[in-house]
Amino acid sequence: MNPPDLLPILRYPDPRLHTVAKPVVAFDDRLRALIERMLATMYDASGIGLAATQVDVHERLVVIDVSETRDQPLVLVNPVIDWASAETRKGEEGCLSVPGIYDGVERSIAVKVRAQDAEGQSRVIEAEGMLAVCIQHEMDHLMGKVFVEYLSPLKRNRIKGKLLKSQREAQKA
Numbered sequence: 616m617n618p619p620d621l622l623p624i625l626r627y628p629d630p631r632l633h634t635v636a637k638p639v640v641a642f643d644d645r646l647r648a649l650i651e652r653m654l655a656t657m658y659d660a661s662g663i664g665l666a667a668t669q670v671d672v673h674e675r676l677v678v679i680d681v682s683e684t685r686d687q688p689l690v691l692v693n694p695v696i697d698w699a700s701a702e703t704r705k706g707e708e709g710c711l712s713v714p715g716i717y718d719g720v721e722r723s724i725a726v727k728v729r730a731q732d733a734e735g736q737s738r739v740i741e742a743e744g745m746l747a748v749c750i751q752h753e754m755d756h757l758m759g760k761v762f763v764e765y766l767s768p769l770k771r772n773r774i775k776g777k778l779l780k781s782q783r784e785a786q787k788a
């Protein structure tokens with residue numbers, strides 16, 4: 616079997632990153648193939664999470680792996696946050712759609728999420744630490760929100776300028 620083809624990742628400030636995703640309705644071969652390709656794309660880019668939005672598929676699907684060993688994929692289809700801790704913490708975040716940029720974002724330190732797996736089975740995941748942060752970050756993508764939108768307009772504009780410049784240079788090269 617060939618490894619799955621990698622998917623191109625949209626880069627901020629691509630306006631498609633602000634699309635609100637629709638629920639996944641069919642748990643079929645197409646969905647399973649998309650999940651495999653998203654996982655391969657995430658691992659190839661050394662990311663810990665990837666939302667379908669980032670590969671220009673506007674459905675409620677995210678893949679995550681926060682393990683050191685990169686062998687514990689978590690697939691969340693149609694995720695819903697049932698509970699988020701009132702206690703928050705500011706931690707450094709990055710994003711495959713915002714390469715080279717890291718900044719602090721305030722997030723709940725723990726969440727309880729209801730989601731389906733690739734087969735459509737429902738389950739509840741209780742997460743804390745890096746996994747809780749990652750779930751919140753990826754679920755923001757499904758709502759069309761990129762983490763830089765939590766930063767000040769000044770910072771965000773600076774990041775936008777920097778990324779547009781590097782995208783122009785990459786096109787010339």
Ligand code: NI
Pocket residue numbers: 709710711712752753756
């Ligand atoms: Ni991201």
